[in-house]
Amino acid sequence: DIGGTVSLSGGAGIDGVLITTSFDILIQDNVISGQAGNGVNIIGDATSSGLDILGNKIGTDFTGNVAIGNELNGISILDFTNVNIGGTNILDQNIISGNLENGISVKREVKGNPV
Secondary structure (H helix, E strand, O other), X not given: OOOXXXXXXXXXXXXXXXXXXXXXXXXXXXXXXXXXXOOEEEEOOOOOEEEEEEOOEEOEOOOOOOEOOOXXXXXXXXXXXXXXXXXXXXXXXXXXXXXXXXXXXXXXOOOOOOO
8 A cells, every 4th residue: 555554466466566678777765565476576588687676675564564475576586687686775775574485586597686
């Protein structure tokens, strides 16, 4: 919901954020929770590169203290390079918790990805 406290799942397999074959994307300062699919689903190809995921609450409420898990992974990455999940600045750190599968799932060609 708009207050970031209740799941409003959109139905079977719906991801909160879906990125496909893109370049230089920023996902920052969001509450991504309560989805019927993944919180963030990144599906790339051999040319996909450059994604920053910073300062988000994935699988929690807006405070980061209450679980509102996504039904699959918090973040799922497939065939994407140079993905940065979080940072050294406290404001760039993500809270990824409460998801029913993995917090972060990485599959196949994934290179240069600091977590």
